[in-house]
Amino acid sequence: MRIFKLLIVLLTVNLSFSQDYFPKNDGVKQTFKNVVAVTNATVYTSSNVKIEKATILIKDDKIQEIGTQVSIPKEATIIDATGKTIYPSFIDLYTEFGIQKPQAKPRNSRSPQYDSERNGYYWNDHIRADFNASENLNYDENVAKALRETGFGTVLSFNNDGIVAGTGLLWTLNDAENNATRILNKKISQHFTFKRSSLSGQSYPSSLMGSMALIRQLYHDAKWYAAGGSKTKDASLEVFNQNKNLLQIFNAGDKLNILRADKIGDEFGVNYIIKGSGNELERIEEVKKTNATLIMPINFPDAYDVSDSFLAEQVVLSDMKFWNQAPYNLKVLAENNINFALTTADLKNPKDFLTNLRKAVELGFPKEKAIAALTEIPAKIANQNNIGSLKKGNLANFIIVSGDIFDVKNTIQENWIQGNRFVIEKIQPSDIRGKYDLTLDNTKYDLSIDGEASKIDAKISQDKVEFGTKLTYNEPWITMVIKGKDSVSSKFIRISGFKSETGLSGKAILENGKEVTWTAVKKAAAEVKKEEKKEEKKTPVFYPVTFPNMAFGNNSKPKQETILFKNATVWTGEKDGILKETDVLIENGKIVKIGKNLSQKGKVIDATGKHLTAGIIDEHSHIAISNGVNEGGQNSSAEVTIEDVVNSEDINIYRNLAGGVTSANLLHGSANPIGGRAAFIKLKWGYNPDEMLVKDAPKYIKFALGENVKQSNWGDVERLRFPQSRMGVEQVYEDYFSRAIAYKKEWDSYNATKGKIAPRFDIELETLSQILNKKRFITCHSYVQSEINMLMKVAEKYNFKIQTFTHILEGYKVADKMAKHGVGGSTFADWWGYKFEVNDAIPYNAALMNNVGVTVSINSDDAEMSRRLNQEAGKTLKYGGVTEEAAWNFVTLNPAKLLQVDDKVGSIKVGKDADVVLWSDNPLTIYAKAEKTVVDGIVFFDIDQENAKNEMVQKERNELINLLLDAKNKGLKTQEPKKKSSGHYHCDTLGEKCREFHAKYNN
């Protein structure tokens, strides 16, 4: 049967006609195409309108009439669709179908490429706005067929390559005709991604934040170009501007990236249609708030093969949970009234599409929403009124299904596109199932034909002796092969025949080659087989989403509490010093009272024998960052900001809370002299990135000096980027700051004179102007005294000051100069020996700088050390003998001062934020454990809950491993216990070297 089905498809008659004004050289011209009437069907004209016993009248490529009262012209070809269900053919707005992908030129050099290779285009080759899918077509009939068999009739195709990936076209999967007919809209969309183009080795951007900055700069440049600002031609900007009124489709991916794409859209007044990834349910509130229309893939992860218990250990709970949750994603999106279309994208096999869709429907995704997401919603998004619904005048694009498409039993039998019939599985209108008396060569047999209508079986027997029989039925023809009576012989009776009025009859060739006739008279209907006892359906278990959706996530976002800490040793960090047996009351996220014997209020925590301090602030952290901490593709990356890429789902947030850290300053790496902008966050585990950002905190940027920026340890191939020496580093600053001054002048004069054309808006120089205007502050990665001194002199020359030197391991050598300049030092307690420039690093650095009057903090730069910053502060007692209070301030009040947030955090003072930690012991000893960590009056870590949380993780892991094993036993597809890579970005430009470099020396 199966093989036969395939044949039928191939035999479909091509009824198409070439364009009528084209010459015809291979015969006579034929233009007649008969009207077709598909009758007696159940028709969904749209997702929520169903007509029974309807007729669709098709003329050429369109629906001429549709309904129950259609008068069928006498010449019409009639197709009886009794019992069938008809839906509009599906629309996929996100495919790379039929695109001839350009190939990258091989690169010979292993050195990075900093400049673009093309000229006449935008300065960055990852902007491929000039690529038009409609000019690079290679219609692929095999893929078209697979898509048609899944129900699709129309697709949007584009080349998913580049940060701006060019335009897409909308066309039908109409094999019968050519592109002249297929293409409905040659340029329907302009596409965006966060990923670099595979066609270019240009090193910028090398991070997600770099991609985001590039898109922003592109918008500014496009506006400026449109206004006539540019003296030269730019083919990319020209087409980018021309295409701005098309659909703007953004391949965002991960849920947090949806928020990121939407943020850019909001800034430039663009409503992106955003392609998600399937994990939106993990941050559904936030996704909903974007109000964006989404395009949703339905690729559920395969079950992990956890039968090897050692390997099973390696699969993390979040992945196992997501395996369980992913099929519910569409339901959750629908419940939240998010507007979305569906796509086959991301599926390895388009055949999985229906399987997965049916699973989603079974788990509660409403059928009409499913139909709408495949038909009218994409049609509406595409602004293409003649598809996506079945009505008079629309394209005759519909699928004929053997019944309700969401029922597993049913199959898509035909897919009509632009009036052309594509048979997938032949409709068998007459049912030959039943019990027959078969007469063959004067012998009587019992013939019984039964099974599913689409998969019939035959049995031939005589006096309870069964003969092996194989039957195929392709109306009207019946063919059977019957194994001879002698079971050992390999001889067969071959039968062919067809259905007649009384039964079946035809010709048979006996084992001996003799030809005879045969008849079969129907004597009874087929026995209705009892439904096989289905395995008792277990109610599916849904593991609720936690915040974040991983181990140690919260069931709901934790809330503020009123808490009274009774009888603690309170390290105020202020003039009051350390107060014994003191109470602290926090309320509404603030510290409201400090004193002895405060009256009871809220939750009372007995802190007798314990120490209460302000939460630790890590001035130099790289936790909670998505897809790259360095934008090293250029020597300045002032345009990028970590605020774009805060990752709320990083376990290190929780681990830091367990170490008493309440805030972290997330810094760009140190790959270039002018790095990226920083993000100051509070570690509100479970909250989203936006809620973690402290919006009113002063803004910072990372600068860097020394070995990293001159690429000393990057290998011999990295010798192209200026600067390669400390001497050059100074000149980078001279260059950028003098350009920033000129830039500002240009804008000032434009603003004063209201000139005609605004100057080019340059995000990088804007940022540098902010520094000059003292609106943004520098924290500079630094080691050696010469360069430290240099940067202070540069700043003084440009009339600002450096706020903080971070690492600053030779700060002790120029501490007097630092104090005079007014710059703080945020250093390591004892790191050294890892590279040449730290030869003279000494653990007494903090003490020496402190003694000379520099504001000193101890930072981590490391997700491990950050959770032991109290111990690192403790080391300054050993190395240089600072007082306990001073040492403690190194990780609390002083970083707050350096970050200029000391009016809100960093000490225990009435009116400050309730960012406090309760310690089991003096926090400077190694024996101290953070017992409760509170941020904004919300308890985010509680040591008393740890056992329960650990047990919960183990319990859920166990349950899910059992579910996974069950899935494997049922024969569901499995994958090796490999964690799905969540990142979309890799350090392309620097490759392995980058990995090595970052891991080892990026401190």
Next chain:
Amino acid sequence: MKKLTYILALTSLVSFAQQTPAPKQTKSILIMGGTAHLGNGRIQEDCLISIIDGKIVTVADGKLARPSKHDIVIQADGKHIYPGFIAPNSTLGLVEVDAVRASDDESEIGEFNPHIRSIIAYNTESKITESARPNGVLLAQITPRGGRISGTSSVVQLDAWNWEDAIVRENDGIHMRWPSSYARLGWWAEPGGIEPNKKYDEQTKAIQLFFDQSLGYSNSDKKVKDIPYDAMNGLQSGDKTLYVNANGEKEITDIILFKKKNNIKKLVIVGGYNAHKIADLLKENNVSVLLRRVHDVPNSEDEDVNLPYKIAKILTDKGIIVGLENAGDMERMQTRNIPFYAGTCAAWGMNKEDALKLITSNTAKILGIDAKYGTLESGKSATLFISEGDALDMKTNKLSHAFIDGRQISLESHQTELYERYKDKYEAQGTKPEVKN
């Protein structure tokens, strides 16, 4: 006056060279009144320690014993005395600056290198080494890295003119890196998860083949000398210990089976992150563990956030001999934090004196130097130090005296000298400079 300037200049010059190794101790020393942490789990308050000829002669309760006359008497009232801490699986003196290739001698090319001996590359004048001593680390096992069999280690004391003088136990063990049954994908900023190592069986078979060959060689007439196979000699007799780096449960189990099959007498698991899951098997087979760096994050986001702090206790409670090692990022410079690894184990549930054993007597037993080192007991080498307070806590780890084989070593370093120099500079400048804003 001129002469004085000259002398001053000379002193300052001298002071910026490496610390001079202390001469052989010819005098008897008496340490009185301190709290001695013996390293065997016991404490002796008001302790009286007598050192003669570089050896501990007496460790006694000061209230009961009467001190005889000694050349040097150190009053240690209120202070704490510890056996010198030991850094096993260390690359001290093999690399000076991580990022400077010319200073890096920690690994050799090739897969099976038992003949590669770390000791001859050990630089006794490493500035990193001298910065570990003021925190109490006085002994180390200098260990090569790389390859499948990295080479042969030796145990040294950290105050010597040259590697020969430094040797405490030469060629004490062979170090092997067991293959991992899975591979981690991605990189530190974007971990990509794991996938099974398809070559695991092939790799473990290659190890077995090498062992078979070397055993065959040792039983042969050895007409043609085979240096690597020859270097494998001693694992069955126990003259050498086999140190195998592994962290996974499956890998460690396979290693124990390997030990049995090959009659390895002394086996030590290095790393051992998941060793606690098969603690009973380790115990049965008399296998000890040099546990990987305590100050680390858990391997998996699903694990108890404080698991790395707790493993030593879990293993110890099961009766396994555990020492702490420190391989990894910036491992040489981190050597001075080994005391605080033990401190952290104590913070997370271990008895403090048991935690001390993790870096003293247990390690000495594992390295096979326990006859002389690792505890404060009579007959042992006077390799010990005096601290102002609890030496496992950074708050109070402040050394006043340290002895190696009775020789009183310098506690100065390149770093203390820079400290003094700049402290003097600012003190000479007088008051704090006015801070401008």
